[in-house]
Amino acid sequence: MKRLLILSGKGGTGKTTTAAAFLQFAQARAAADCDVDAPNLHLVTRQSVSPEVSAFFGGEKVVIDPERCTGCGLCAHHCRFDALEIKNGTCRVNEYACEGCSVCVHLCPAGAVRLTPDTAGQKELYRNPDGRIFSTATLKMGRGNSGKLVTDVKMAMLKNAPPDAGLAIIDGSPGIGCPVIASVSGMDLVLVVAEPSLSGRSDLERLVKTAQTLQVPLAVCVNKWDVSPDNTQAIQDFCQTAEIPFLGVIPYDKHAALAINTGQSLAEIDCPARDALKTIFEAASSLLEH
Numbered sequence: 638m639k640r641l642l643i644l645s646g647k648g649g650t651g652k653t654t655t656a657a658a659f660l661q662f663a664q665a666r667a668a669a670d671c672d673v674d675a676p677n678l679h680l681v682t683r684q685s686v687s688p689e690v691s692a693f694f695g696g697e698k699v700v701i702d703p704e705r706c707t708g709c710g711l712c713a714h715h716c717r718f719d720a721l722e723i724k725n726g727t728c729r730v731n732e733y734a735c736e737g738c739s740v741c742v743h744l745c746p747a748g749a750v751r752l753t754p755d756t757a758g759q760k761e762l763y764r765n766p767d768g769r770i771f772s773t774a775t776l777k778m779g780r781g782n783s784g785k786l787v788t789d790v791k792m793a794m795l796k797n798a799p800p801d802a803g804l805a806i807i808d809g810s811p812g813i814g815c816p817v818i819a820s821v822s823g824m825d826l827v828l829v830v831a832e833p834s835l836s837g838r839s840d841l842e843r844l845v846k847t848a849q850t851l852q853v854p855l856a857v858c859v860n861k862w863d864v865s866p867d868n869t870q871a872i873q874d875f876c877q878t879a880e881i882p883f884l885g886v887i888p889y890d891k892h893a894a895l896a897i898n899t900g901q902s903l904a905e906i907d908c909p910a911r912d913a914l915k916t917i918f919e920a921a922s923s924l925l926e927h
């Protein structure tokens with residue numbers, strides 16, 4: 638099974654719209670949404686079952702036993718993350734600030750502090766009756782370890798994909814942070830959806846470095862190219878110099894907003910953006926075959 642990951646340098650460039658259209662063009666039987674901070678691919682992929690849900694434990698957080706706590710304040714005094722405070726004679730934890738370093742556990746003279754696994758999010762696996770697998774997850778507000786969760790989402794898709802799934806399509810996280818690095822490893826091709834702007838060019842260069850470091854082949858397309866033909870040309874020139882396949886451009890198309898607002902894939906709407914995406918999809922498929 639070939640694995641195609643779709644990335645962008647930041648949110649709002651059309652990454653998920655591209656992933657949703659590709660899913661439809663490929664009739665993909667294995668897919669994953671690795672944008673665990675803001676997953677939304679499931680909204681346009683119409684899963685026909687409820688997901689199997691499991692907890693994601695991202696680390697540990699402190700729990701205070703109020704029966705034992707004497708309110709001495711020793712733990713709060715030494716917590717480097719200001720996660721503890723004494724209120725009404727007992728210690729309270731700010732779960733968003735606690736880093737689970739365990740200093741307070743060792744210091745507490747009353748044995749009132751312990752660390753407990755923190756439910757940092759939830760994983761969801763859709764097993765559709767027709768064999769299609771869709772893996773996704775949601776990270777809770779203020780939690781880290783998104784790279785670990787992305788790896789879990791990917792592994793769930795790979796483990797459960799039907800044997801005849803020829804192509805898996807993965808919607809990645811925006812940016813170049815930990816979740817992106819976790820999603821890039823093991824891919825056969827990364828397609829970057831670039832924005833025709835100065836920042837879009839800069840984001841693209843950073844993504845190229847990330848993919849090259851991880852030795853994963855990369856290709857590029859530009860969304861809403863007609864908003865800035867000059868920047869589109871500059872991105873195309875950059876790709877040519879860096880010997881990166883440039884797969885095409887997608888025009889600004891009001892049908893894209895219509896598709897998003899009605900929960901449809903752009904592949905279902907007869908419009909110029911759909912035709913451009915189809916051409917780019919075919920070029921990506923051809924790259925994956927070689």
Ligand code: SF4
Pocket residue numbers: 701705706707708709710711712713723727728744745746747748749750
């Ligand atoms: S060190 Fe222990 S007893 Fe003292 S305030 Fe902290 S939790 Fe309570």
Ligand code: SF4
Pocket residue numbers: 699715716717718719720721730734735736737738739740741742
């Ligand atoms: S585990 Fe570390 S970060 Fe969390 S409350 Fe204790 S000292 Fe502070």
